[in-house]
Amino acid sequence: MGYTRYFRRNWQMYALLVLPMLFFIIFKYGPMYGVQIAFKDFNFFKGIGGSEWIGLDGFREVFANQDFYITLRNTLMLNFLDLIVSFPAPLIIAIMLFELKVVWFKKLSQTILYIPHFISWVIIGGIVYQLFGQQSGMINNLLTSLGLDAIPFLSDKNYWLITYLLTGVWQSAGWGTILYLAALAGINKELFEAAEVDGAGRIKRILHITIPGIKPTIVTLLIINLGNMISIGFERPFVIGNLAVMEYSDVLSTFVYRIGLESGQYTLATVVGLFQAVVGLLFLLAANYISKKLTDESIL
Amino acid sequence: MTNDNGKRKLALGLSAVLMSSMVLSACSSKDSSEASGNGAAPAGSLKIEIFDRGNAPAGVTASDNFLTNYVKENFGKANNINVEFVPIPRSEEVTKLNVLMASGTDVPDIVFTYDSGTFNKYAEQGGLTDLTPLLQEHGQNLTKFLGEDTLRYGQYDGVQYSIPAKRSTIGKYASFIRQDWLDKLGLPVPATSEELYNTLTAFKTKDPGETGGKVIPLGMTIAAAQYDSLVWSFIKPVSEQERFELTQNLSSRDYPILLPGFKDAIQYMNKLYNEGLISKDFALDENKETLTQNIGNGLVGAFSDDNDAIFYPDGTYDVLTKNNPKAVLSAIDPFTNSEGKTAKPVSAPNGMYIMIPKSSKHAVEAIKYLDWMSTEGHLQYIQNGIEGEHYTLEDGVPVSIPDLSVESSNKLSGGGDIGIIANGRIFESQEKNNEAFVKSFRTQYQDIIAKSLTISTTNPIEPVFTSRPIEAESKYGTTLSDKIKQLMVKATMVPPGEFEVTYESMLKDYMSSGGQAILDERKAAYSEQK
Numbered sequence: 001m002g003y004t005r006y007f008r009r010n011w012q013m014y015a016l017l018v019l020p021m022l023f024f025i026i027f028k029y030g031p032m033y034g035v036q037i038a039f040k041d042f043n044f045f046k047g048i049g050g051s052e053w054i055g056l057d058g059f060r061e062v063f064a065n066q067d068f069y070i071t072l073r074n075t076l077m078l079n080f081l082d083l084i085v086s087f088p089a090p091l092i093i094a095i096m097l098f099e100l101k102v103v104w105f106k107k108l109s110q111t112i113l114y115i116p117h118f119i120s121w122v123i124i125g126g127i128v129y130q131l132f133g134q135q136s137g138m139i140n141n142l143l144t145s146l147g148l149d150a151i152p153f154l155s156d157k158n159y160w161l162i163t164y165l166l167t168g169v170w171q172s173a174g175w176g177t178i179l180y181l182a183a184l185a186g187i188n189k190e191l192f193e194a195a196e197v198d199g200a201g202r203i204k205r206i207l208h209i210t211i212p213g214i215k216p217t218i219v220t221l222l223i224i225n226l227g228n229m230i231s232i233g234f235e236r237p238f239v240i241g242n243l244a245v246m247e248y249s250d251v252l253s254t255f256v257y258r259i260g261l262e263s264g265q266y267t268l269a270t271v272v273g274l275f276q277a278v279v280g281l282l283f284l285l286a287a288n289y290i291s292k293k294l295t296d297e298s299i300l
Numbered sequence: 301m302t303n304d305n306g307k308r309k310l311a312l313g314l315s316a317v318l319m320s321s322m323v324l325s326a327c328s329s330k331d332s333s334e335a336s337g338n339g340a341a342p343a344g345s346l347k348i349e350i351f352d353r354g355n356a357p358a359g360v361t362a363s364d365n366f367l368t369n370y371v372k373e374n375f376g377k378a379n380n381i382n383v384e385f386v387p388i389p390r391s392e393e394v395t396k397l398n399v400l401m402a403s404g405t406d407v408p409d410i411v412f413t414y415d416s417g418t419f420n421k422y423a424e425q426g427g428l429t430d431l432t433p434l435l436q437e438h439g440q441n442l443t444k445f446l447g448e449d450t451l452r453y454g455q456y457d458g459v460q461y462s463i464p465a466k467r468s469t470i471g472k473y474a475s476f477i478r479q480d481w482l483d484k485l486g487l488p489v490p491a492t493s494e495e496l497y498n499t500l501t502a503f504k505t506k507d508p509g510e511t512g513g514k515v516i517p518l519g520m521t522i523a524a525a526q527y528d529s530l531v532w533s534f535i536k537p538v539s540e541q542e543r544f545e546l547t548q549n550l551s552s553r554d555y556p557i558l559l560p561g562f563k564d565a566i567q568y569m570n571k572l573y574n575e576g577l578i579s580k581d582f583a584l585d586e587n588k589e590t591l592t593q594n595i596g597n598g599l600v601g602a603f604s605d606d607n608d609a610i611f612y613p614d615g616t617y618d619v620l621t622k623n624n625p626k627a628v629l630s631a632i633d634p635f636t637n638s639e640g641k642t643a644k645p646v647s648a649p650n651g652m653y654i655m656i657p658k659s660s661k662h663a664v665e666a667i668k669y670l671d672w673m674s675t676e677g678h679l680q681y682i683q684n685g686i687e688g689e690h691y692t693l694e695d696g697v698p699v700s701i702p703d704l705s706v707e708s709s710n711k712l713s714g715g716g717d718i719g720i721i722a723n724g725r726i727f728e729s730q731e732k733n734n735e736a737f738v739k740s741f742r743t744q745y746q747d748i749i750a751k752s753l754t755i756s757t758t759n760p761i762e763p764v765f766t767s768r769p770i771e772a773e774s775k776y777g778t779t780l781s782d783k784i785k786q787l788m789v790k791a792t793m794v795p796p797g798e799f800e801v802t803y804e805s806m807l808k809d810y811m812s813s814g815g816q817a818i819l820d821e822r823k824a825a826y827s828e829q830k
């Protein structure tokens with residue numbers, strides 16, 4: 001009785017849910033059918049169903065491959081450094097933007113900061129190579145014409161790390177502010193006014209009102225980021241990486257691309273993918289658990 | 301009443317979700333049954349893969365143009381076969397083909413790839429039609445056109461699973477030098493490795509191009525066309541057995557990594573790099589973009605490349621002379637080995653692998669088509685167009701008519717990609733092939749191309765032929781070809797004092813990542829062959 005009334009009044013909401021549900025079923029759950037490739041000797045022409053089961057042989061082969069450990073290490077290293085460098089950037093920018101009172105300037109800065117997000121990594125890669133190349137890059141041309149030594153931004157692994165990280169900040173920081181700005185808009189304005197009346201300065205206000213006000217958002221994003229520690233986008237390391245720095249730039253996604261799409265060893269590629277998914281889930285649960293204990297904020 | 305209504309709507313929504321997921325899962329499992337259903341189509345239809353390079357002129361497409369219509373008219377209508385061309389983007393050739401092959405239903409009846417690994421994989425997994433009986437019955441002309449020497453490259457484990465295209469010239473690389481720089485410094489054209497080294501040093505110190513210190517004496521990349529001539533000149537002469545066992549063929553290319561002399565070659569690269577004689581950014585330049593720019597800007601003194609690469613319209617040489625009207629290049633052959641010979645690798649006598657998927661119901665038509673192409677000047681028509689409109693014959697060799705009208709030049713669009721049985725123009729003799737190759741370029745470049753072609757076939761090192769595929773090569777090929785480039789890059793870029801350690805540790809990594817497996821398998825294969 002109560003249910004039907006409820007549905008009658010709210011059925012539109014459920015109807016709206018159908019599309020997202022379809023999306024998840026088709027694009028997220030459907031492909032899980034293919035996970036069994038990890039346990040099969042996948043043959044192109046026999047298809048997924050027709051290929052033979054091989055148990056854990058695929059896993060044994062992957063875990064015996066030294067490149068797997070190198071790419072795993074690089075994935076964790078790049079993601080961890082990225083977390084340290086890229087995670088605070090949007091937060092800081094968002095707070096700065098929030099403090100701005102001149103509306104047109106605020107809007108303009110916001111737009112300028114977003115734009116890199118819409119540029120594809122392939123194009124960014126092109127720009128990076130034009131700018132940072134050792135012999136023909138613009139920055140090094142400038143340095144050498146000033147009588148300084150050229151810096152191997154892209155071909156020395158340590159410099160490359162810096163290039164990689166800062167490019168990431170440049171590309172994603174502006175976009176990342178959106179969530180924080182939305183959260184900031186939700187803070188009760190009266191709190192700020194009261195604090196101002198009580199004589200709190202800007203820094204005090206930020207520390208005691210702004211940041212606590214968006215703490216749930218920060219924690220949620222941190223948990224999601226930690227859950228993604230094991231997975232890494234393909235384009236950025238692939239496009240910015242090169243042969244001279246493969247020691248650092250070769251990550252799980254490029255490894256999967258090489259053994260899967262390029263060498264046609266789909267079984268091994270699926271094994272790596274499944275491994276990433278399982279470890280990613282464990283990371284997520286662990287981060288969630290710790291956060292719940294420490295701050296009482298969690299997403300599950 | 302109202303209650304039911306609401307429930308029904310909900311049920312409707314749910315069932316829609318369920319339905320669609322069922323339809324989807326059905327899709328993935330029913331492909332084989334559908335394939336057999338297609339066989340009932342009216343006799344005589346043929347789907348042919350064609351590369352879409354995305355450069356078809358306005359008004360025509362890769363799969364619908366003057367020449368595809370020529371095929372449809374002259375082969376299709378005449379044999380009552382409905383011909384259809386299936387465009388595949390050139391840049392995603394292998395991945396797209398993988399998807400088509402795996403689908404089993406949409407795959408064209410004639411597919412092809414340049415990648416021997418992909419061919420071997422399909423053959424190994426049992427996805428290709430055995431062509432021997434078909435060739436005997438319907439392909440005598442084709443067999444004659446290609447010849448046994450080319451055909452054997454299309455075998456997998458002794459079975460003819462593909463038809464390799466015939467290559468008109470096997471030469472790959474030549475080297476080029478700025479003749480105007482040599483003249484300015486009063487230097488001779490370098491003819492040996494030592495002379496080249498001295499010339500490069502002179503380019504570096506005297507900067508004849510007035511580049512303001514930006515001179516790159518020897519342009520280098522990490523693509524084979526640039527380093528192969530140099531590297532192979534260090535490889536010592538070996539017995540036929542050693543050649544077979546120690547060569548590593550990765551992604552359709554022979555790498556000399558285990559052959560004696562390879563280490564010396566990389567050590568020499570290291571020396572050149574540390575003395576500032578080769579491009580500093582060579583490791584970043586796998587697709588030659590930076591090098592092309594630098595040559596065009598007149599910064600590069602000498603470089604190696606494919607024998608034809610720089611001569612195309614709006615190509616590197618055009619750009620160079622546009623930016624530096626005084627710039628002149630000479631083709632040179634300076635990389636001499638321990639015997640004083642300028643040995644360099646050449647291509648195998650075959651081009652792409654043409655295959656008929658096992659799922660195809662039109663294998664006979666497919667062979668008939670390829671056979672048709674090899675007869676009565678059809679291939680010539682596809683490659684050269686119409687005599688009088690597109691070319692004139694000089695000594696039996698077609699010479700392009702310059703400044704074609706748009707309409708005329710559109711008619712030639714896609715010809716190279718339709719004439720799949722040949723790479724380049726094929727005539728009754730090698731000399732004629734070469735002549736036709738040279739004459740297909742613009743007049744002002746014909747002299748230097750003729751020289752560059754000769755250089756590229758001087759002291760040729762032919763690829764090692766293996767009658768059975770080396771499985772470890774198809775398995776580790778892509779990984780190892782990256783590793784070998786990584787080794788070259790790292791060992792070249794370290795200070796000379798660290799060369800030894802870097803080289804040895806990377807070689808160890810290479811061997812344990814599959815290099816040893818290939819070596820073992822090749823040794824076994826050699827003793828089998830005996």
